[in-house]
């Protein structure tokens with residue numbers, strides 16, 4: 001959307017501050033209206049805006065009331081709440097209630113501009129084209145508006161699992177593809193997908209919790225891909241893999257000579273993720289000293305590269321993940337409570353695979369599709385006893401364990417047929433629990449086989465039967481690069497395989513067509529440019545040379561695709 005058309009409502013009772021916000025935003029080209037009280041704001045909100053910037057404390061009530069009323073009315077305005085200095089509770093409360101973002105007093109004007117611009121990103125153009133009138137409600141609260149849904153809204157609607165697996169024409173093909181890549185149609189996974197689509201839309205920090213191998217990184221990628229920052233970078237960091245003495249430089253950047261070995265300026269993760277998402281995996285592994293520095297970066301919204309005197313504005317959405325129980329880590333003094341509070345604004349829990357065993361057939365199919373290409377077999381046949389043997393396991397290593405197990409089974413198979421005997425050396429790591437049998441997922445659209453309860457089912461061990469169609473139905477068409485696994489009834493083999501997974505044919509004719517060619521090409525170009533820039537530490541001349549471009553061409557492309565580079569990136 002053209003940001004200059006955007007309409008902003010500023011709500012603040014302090015005339016000086018109101019004027020300052022108004023002037024700052026008008027200078028950005030926005031159309032600004034203002035209100036001094038909750039009552040006045042309600043009046044103004046009979047019309048529609050793109051963004052509402054409201055102080056928390058107002059003479060006749062709280063800014064939160066406006067936020068909640070807009071939410072309740074299903075209004076599409078993005079709300080930014082201005083909180084008192086140091087009032088983390090208010091900020092977190094507002095984010096949990098659905099605020100897009102918050103600003104702490106005293107509001108830095110550069111931050112105000114960044115946060116408002118970020119809130120306007122990805123809004124449909126129709127919303128900002130005019131301050132359209134919304135029908136009055138009678139009680140003075142903001143009227144409901146059935147505005148065009150945002151991509152995240154649409155994703156939420158389609159995240160009812162069958163739809164998420166078969167994405168409808170979607171504004172962000174990448175967002176739908178990211179949800180499809182997260183295989184599983186069990187109620188637990190459907191709930192995870194629906195929540196991803198819902199929480200993706202704000203700037204609120206998301207904390208993903210789940211055992212190792214449950215797919216936390218895939219979930220983080222899906223949140224990013226469904227957010228309005230999807231066009232920006234996703235920088236994924238494994239906090240446990242960075243030597244302690246390098247943490248600060250890696251996170252915040254460093255000037256040449258700032259430490260032994262710093263032979264040139266380098267940008268940090270915060271700068272690299274500018275305009276996008278910073279995914280801090282294994283956050284529980286961060287040493288306490290670094291936790292303090294990270295907290296400061298989050299609170300102050302700026303970072304200072306090592307050896308620099310200049311602070312740099314932070315413009316990232318934070319996602320963190322851990323397999324640890326962070327609350328327990330806080331109790332034991334190993335994790336800062338205030339940081340935990342800041343990171344855990346929205347929690348996403350990924351259930352372990354043993355609690356959603358009905359996802360097994362879908363997962364086996366998806367994972368084998370990935371493996372089939374490298375296996376050397378034209379197709380991999382999965383015998384029913386192999387699936388049955390899998391279903392008796394508890395997978396303490398979750399999907400990663402399943403992936404490894406399939407990898408070994410395929411590698412050791414001489415004929416491309418997976419039988420239960422292939423699992424004999426792969427002893428189950430733990431005894432089968434006598435847990436209640438989970439309900440099977442409702443009519444899985446793509447499952448090659450569905451695990452269903454046998455009569456008088458009592459537990460995992462002997463109570464499952466595998467319903468086995470003769471062949472795998474074709475996987476739903478998904479945007480690239482998600483591989484499809486075409487296999488038809490005609491491809492069923494005389495082995496009576498429960499599942500047949502064909503190595504994806506890489507011929508161009510079989511690639512699903514992108515629904516928005518330009519967006520698809522831009523995404524490819526952007527990813528390649530970012531890779532090249534990172535490879536040469538953001539030296540644009542070197543990156544251009546890598547890609548067979550000249551400096552002018554790469555500069556043009558960087559600018560066109562809004563690729564963040566170091567402020568003083570070298571040429």
Ligand SMILES: Nc1ncnc2c1ncn2[C@@H]1O[C@H](COP(=O)(O)OP(=O)(O)OP(=O)(O)O)[C@@H](O)[C@H]1O
Pocket residue numbers: 181182183184210211212213214215216217218219281322323363366399400403
């Ligand atoms: N629902 C899923 N659908 C498809 N693949 C999955 C799913 N969940 C996990 N995987 C695959 O399992 C492997 C492990 O996933 P991932 O790295 O995201 O797990 P994690 O929870 O981040 O693990 P860790 O805590 O050890 O970092 C990856 O190869 C991932 O692609």
